[in-house]
Amino acid sequence: xxxxxDSFLIDISKVKGKKLVLVSAIETLRREGLFSLFQKFVRTLxxxxxxxxxxxxNLHDLQIESKFKQNASVCNHILDKSFDEILKKLKNYDPxxxxxxxxxxxxxKGKTLYKASKFGFREVIGVEFAKELYEIxxxxxxxxxIKNAKTIHLDATLFTPPKDxxxxxxxxxxxxxxxxxxxxxxxxxxxxxxxxxxxxxxxCKEVFEKRDRFLxxxxxxxxxxxxxSYFYLLRVK
Ligand SMILES: C[S@@+](CC[C@H](N)C(=O)[O-])C[C@H]1O[C@@H](n2cnc3c(N)ncnc32)[C@H](O)[C@@H]1O
Numbered sequence: 001x002x003x004x005x006d007s008f009l010i011d012i013s014k015v016k017g018k019k020l021v022l023v024s025a026i027e028t029l030r031r032e033g034l035f036s037l038f039q040k041f042v043r044t045l046x047x048x049x050x051x052x053x054x055x056x057x058n059l060h061d062l063q064i065e066s067k068f069k070q071n072a073s074v075c076n077h078i079l080d081k082s083f084d085e086i087l088k089k090l091k092n093y094d095p096x097x098x099x100x101x102x103x104x105x106x107x108x109k110g111k112t113l114y115k116a117s118k119f120g121f122r123e124v125i126g127v128e129f130a131k132e133l134y135e136i137x138x139x140x141x142x143x144x145x146i147k148n149a150k151t152i153h154l155d156a157t158l159f160t161p162p163k164d165x166x167x168x169x170x171x172x173x174x175x176x177x178x179x180x181x182x183x184x185x186x187x188x189x190x191x192x193x194x195x196x197x198x199x200x201x202x203x204c205k206e207v208f209e210k211r212d213r214f215l216x217x218x219x220x221x222x223x224x225x226x227x228x229s230y231f232y233l234l235r236v237k
Pocket of ligand 1: 059066068071072073074075076077078104105106107108109110111112127128129130133154155156157171172173174178
């Protein structure tokens with residue numbers, strides 16, 4: 001058997017991939033215990049059988065028309081546990097919150113959309129500006145049989161949230177420059193009920209805090225992952 005440089009590279013990447021899976025499994029075991037590791041294994045197997053892709057993605061090579069491409073973070077899905085804890089908190093704030101719409105600004109391949117739908121939100125919307133991620137997200141939702149969630153292929157600065165939105169979710173999608181435009185839009189929009197805003201992995205929370213309309217509710221640090229989220233309330237006018 002002759003070794004080409006390409007096949008060698010592929011072998012190296014496979015070894016690296018296996019190592020990463022092992023490191024991630026050890027980390028889950030250490031942080032969350034054996035049962036969580038088992039749940040994670042079952043979930044991964046389920047997604048694999050369904051042909052669903054929630055893998056992380058670098059944005060560099062993707063088709064993004066937006067002038068705000070440089071202001072974006074990478075596409076990294078939130079940890080399941082962290083998101084579960086956030087959803088539970090929202091329900092504690094308002095037990096009827098799932099009657100409204102959940103919006104994820106920068107929804108990537110749609111993992112939060114799937115989970116928010118499963119949690120019981122009446123309608124779920126993801127806004128994603130990378131064409132490939134939007135397509136993968138739509139395909140994932142279809143393969144998972146999710147009917148009440150959709151991804152909109154749009155720059156977040158151009159999105160107007162629906163009147164019946166109850167949760168606006170941000171997982172470190174972009175920098176301050178984009179946030180300012182997005183928050184201007186939100187402040188100009190009309191809503192039927194008070195809204196909860198979750199900013200997960202908050203690298204520029206000052207953009208919220210210098211605006212009077214976003215009432216700080218809580219800084220939440222996940223007991224399992226140690227990840228930080230800020231909760232704000234936007235009252236209807
Ligand atoms: C950190 S990922 C979060 C994925 C998902 N929300 C989650 O928590 O699992 C951020 C996503 O925001 C998207 N994004 C960044 N800037 C954007 C913009 N201006 N408009 C729409 N989407 C954007 C990126 O393409 C990426 O998929």
